[in-house]
Amino acid sequence: MAVIFAAQWTYANTPGIEVVGLFKDGAILIIDGQQRMLRKGLPTEKGVEVIEADAKSVTLVVDGEIKKMSLSKKISTQFAESDEKPAAHISRGAGGHYWAPGRVNNRACEFVVDTGATYVSLNSHHAAQLGVSYKDGIPVVMRTANGVKRSFKVTLDSVTVGMVTVRGVDAVVSEGRFPEVILLGNAFLNRVEMRVEAGVMVLQSKI
Structure with a gap:
């Protein structure tokens, strides 16, 4: 499976969602400073669900609203910030x-x-x-x-x-x-x- 990653960049520690990786039927997102890997059809993470995804973009449901995003794009949310150590969340595939x-x-x-x-x-x-x-x-x-x-x-x-x-x-x-x-x-x-x-x-x- 081909995985497309964003180039290196920094982001502000503010509530939001950013797309840092895209692949078929899934995406790697930064949600309030914590990286999550979400796949289509699997349980949602903090009210975020993947509807469809490919190497170019991902369509998400965020708190009931549909959002289409590409790499390094950010959308604002009201999730709480976290100072936890860096982590990876991996769904069963x-x-x-x-x-x-x-x-x-x-x-x-x-x-x-x-x-x-x-x-x-x-x-x-x-x-x-x-x-x-x-x-x-x-x-x-x-x-x-x-x-x-x-x-x-x-x-x-x-x-x-x-x-x-x-x-x-x-x-x-x-x-x-x-x-x-x-x-x-x-x-x-x-x-x-x-x-x-x-x-x-x-x-x-x-x-």
């Missing part, structure tokens, strides 16, 4: 998994949260797309249901989900197309606070 758009070394990608994975795990095609030079990494052997895979352990400069960034994250790159999706494993998850609230996974910075 296809197959019951938690899918999260994010960044590796500041390049856009999509993760599946996997508490059973030791590292952030990706294949060599993902690595090429994200500019990860893995062949200078430590050679390791990964045993999977599909057999033994030649892999390399590397350290990623940064991994970002929502507004949460962790630096120096251990990862394993396997040659070929396994795993098919990038797995967000415990090398990242153990360095953030993780909880589930009403079916929504919350990853929050410890800093």
Whole structure:
């Protein structure tokens, strides 16, 4: 799934909604300083619901009013401000998994949260797309249901989900197309606070 992100910018700490990421049937919004990922057809967040979305715009219902927004556009609301630590709110997606758009070394990608994975795990095609030079990494052997895979352990400069960034994250790159999706494993998850609230996974910075 292609994810479109806004360029870097700053915003005032005033009540409102801003669009910072768009993808098919979903959007990444800043709601009163807290990042939320909303998907079409899933429970609303603070009275905000996605009606439709693509890479160009999102149509929202905000307190009963329909609003169409594009990247970096803001609409005023009356939500309370928050001084909480940066967090990412991830709704359950296809197959019951938690899918999260994010960044590796500041390049856009999509993760599946996997508490059973030791590292952030990706294949060599993902690595090429994200500019990860893995062949200078430590050679390791990964045993999977599909057999033994030649892999390399590397350290990623940064991994970002929502507004949460962790630096120096251990990862394993396997040659070929396994795993098919990038797995967000415990090398990242153990360095953030993780909880589930009403079916929504919350990853929050410890800093």
